[in-house]
Amino acid sequence: MTSATEQPVPAAPRLIATDLDGTLLRDDKTVSDRTVAALAAAEEAGIEVFFVTGRPARWMDVVSDHVHGHGLAICANGAAVADLHDGGRLLKVRGLERPIALDVVHTLRSAAPGTSFAVELATGIHYEPSYPPFHLDPGATVAMAEKLLHEETPGAGAPVLKVLAHHGEMAPDAFLALARGVAGDRASFTRSSPTALLEVSGPGVSKASTLELCCAERGISAAEVVAFGDMPNDVEMLSWAGTSYAMGNAHPAALAAASGRTVTNNEDGVAVVIERIIAERARLRVER
Template structure:
């Protein structure tokens, strides 16, 4: 019998977690238990970073449920946001010329595609008139446009693509093939929405930049996620944990699997690692 002890992992110096489907429960709320665990971690001096596909403007709902706002990597790594100063520390958008070429390629590959763009560091959104919105909108922040050229007239940290009801994995593959070498394509939902970023822009890249500022290395990071847009971050981090409800692609590359988001899987795992003090 092999009695070699299992290697002991060092206690992480930074925790990075996705939000939707990972930290949030079925009602898209953070439970009091999870909020308390995160608060205790930050009080101990352990940085906790939200790493999300969400735009900056959607973070308010999350921050309202926490004892204090947490720094965030938004738009799948394109935006690094400091909520204390309400400042974007770094943005890596698609330039207008690149955005125009991305749109051209996608219209050729998927003639039925419709687009939206996250602009002003994801504080505002523009969308084609026929782009289906599946959430409540604020007309001061989300505006329909008519002329296609207006879509790519300014830099955008993310392009959103829909083409009716689509299998999200298959549709993402189609978009990725059309944009090979030009931009990144991923998805974070089951609705057939594909998210496009500039080449090299991923959750891993945004988190790596932020960690460098803090002097934290990849092996010192504990990361949680549930969807394909989390795969780069989980692959980069020293310790990758999938929640129990995670997409198969995430479970396949994770070091461990915790309980589902509806069971406070992130908080339960953090207590195992850091204790309950």
């Protein structure tokens, strides 16, 4: 893996896909002026920018003002595509079937006693009494996961985007390995938090697989994509993209998956690479 200053940037990328927390956003959850300018420059150069995040659409206000042209964002680790120009309306949902979600809950309760759960629906988050509360979602229902996932009539409830599983004592990577070992054949498991908080999606659902679908709709190949990320939930996307950068603050799994490395999120690592891409485009135009 090479650094941002060593890796040649692609001559003609068509799409930039970037994670948010720990990647595009600084630790204080802001987008720096330098990054805002870089995103605008990319769009002006004809390069689409996709925000690809584990966040739900309702938590995208931090970057909504910086979405240009298409207005789309991939949310909930690929479980939803949202139109941020239309209040976060969900255009595509790749849900987790409720019977599978229940099976995963029961399996993890048995394999890791003390696990608590939250259920992210297309309509909002709900969680168990022992789950760390979501202060951004004060209207959430608090009940056991079995009740949160229950439907009076099969198919009548809102789609399940993901299930969150939290353990107060296990090491984060150990919890992820355990979950994949006991239930990885039924669902997709990843994590983006520094704590033992797992994110459970439908089989085959990831940032990468939904990004690939969105790119295919636009006739964009993996080779034409530059991706940025920092955590295990970015690994598939970093591996899929033709050019990818792990942040200087990235998890070892993200560093191993990326083809290059940039500086940290607090040092505007995404902007550093975008500026190099724009400069390379300008150089090529002059040479022609």
